[in-house]
């Protein structure tokens with residue numbers, strides 16, 4: 235793999251929190267990817283909600299299949315741009331490790347629980363939780379907590395971070411992965427991290443159309459109002475006049491995905507050419523460089539608005555959201571009032587300090603970690619055990 239000068243080169247990595255000798259056959263970013271794939275948190279993604287709850291059907295995306303699609307898109311674009319595919323893949327596979335059960339509904343509920351319990355709480359942010367998982371919560375190595383990933387993978391995982399939580403991280407790791415959120419001017423992450431981020435957006439916009447139609451909550455005709463989709467749907471119909479139903483949907487999505495991928499490649503080439511970064515560190519001082527062209531940005535935003543109004547806020551989705559939030563709130567209350575309901579390994583993490591970024595913590599943070607790590611079905615079963623109520627009948 236010949237990398238561009240502005241790509242992240244493994245031999246120029248800013249390294250791991252705990253230094254390790256290099257592996258004989260794999261680069262540091264390949265090792266990061268392998269560690270992520272072998273982690274417990276990664277396996278849990280298979281039973282975590284993307285949009286549709288896990289028990290609603292076997293063919294909908296889960297966090298795992300979503301992450302694989304992000305990795306596929308990211309790698310494919312990275313290869314063309316001569317960026318580091320292994321790093322993009324590592325970031326893509328890890329980017330959702332911190333997600334709670336029940337998707338965004340679970341995250342919002344957990345954030346509310348923490349803030350209601352203690353108005354001073356740093357709350358729950360899923361990007362920071364993903365970092366917490368790979369830095370502390372995975373327990374696999376004899377000498378340290380976490381997976382001891384490289385700076386570059388961790389930088390990509392911490393996609394967003396509030397200034398307040400960035401200061402918590404900065405206190406433990408000065409000039410580290412959170413520095414760009416509090417620096418003036420604000421810095422950017424590597425091109426590989428920027429790419430994993432945009433690949434995430436491309437992936438969910440496309441697969442949520444597919445899952446939305448599969449679920450019956452969206453109709454193909456409704457999508458005619460979405461310019462980004464309808465132009466490729468028309469194109470597919472012109473090329474294949476008898477195409478209809480599911481195959482038409484897939485063909486339209488395939489064309490839409492390809493158009494977005496080529497658009498990112500062209501727009502990013504141009505942005506890189508005009509900014510002219512000499513290496514990965516120079517990229518961090520530039521404006522964001524991995525991007526769509528203006529027209530695609532506009533069309534992609536319109537698609538997002540459509541999905542928000544017609545899918546994510548569909549009454550049926552909202553109904554399950556309300557139930558899922560109740561499960562999370564009930565679990566939080568149950569463990570806070572009787573922490574011994576949690577496994578001993580979690581009780582051992584109580585050490586009385588409150589910070590969203592350190593290994594030990596106050597009970598509410600440990601409870602939040604425990605709940606955030608749960609799969610949809612484990613959370614549902616725990617809720618049944620502790621509350622005697624069946625919220626989702628078909629689990």
Ligand code: MG
Nearest residue numbers: 300329330434
């Ligand atoms: Mg994602």
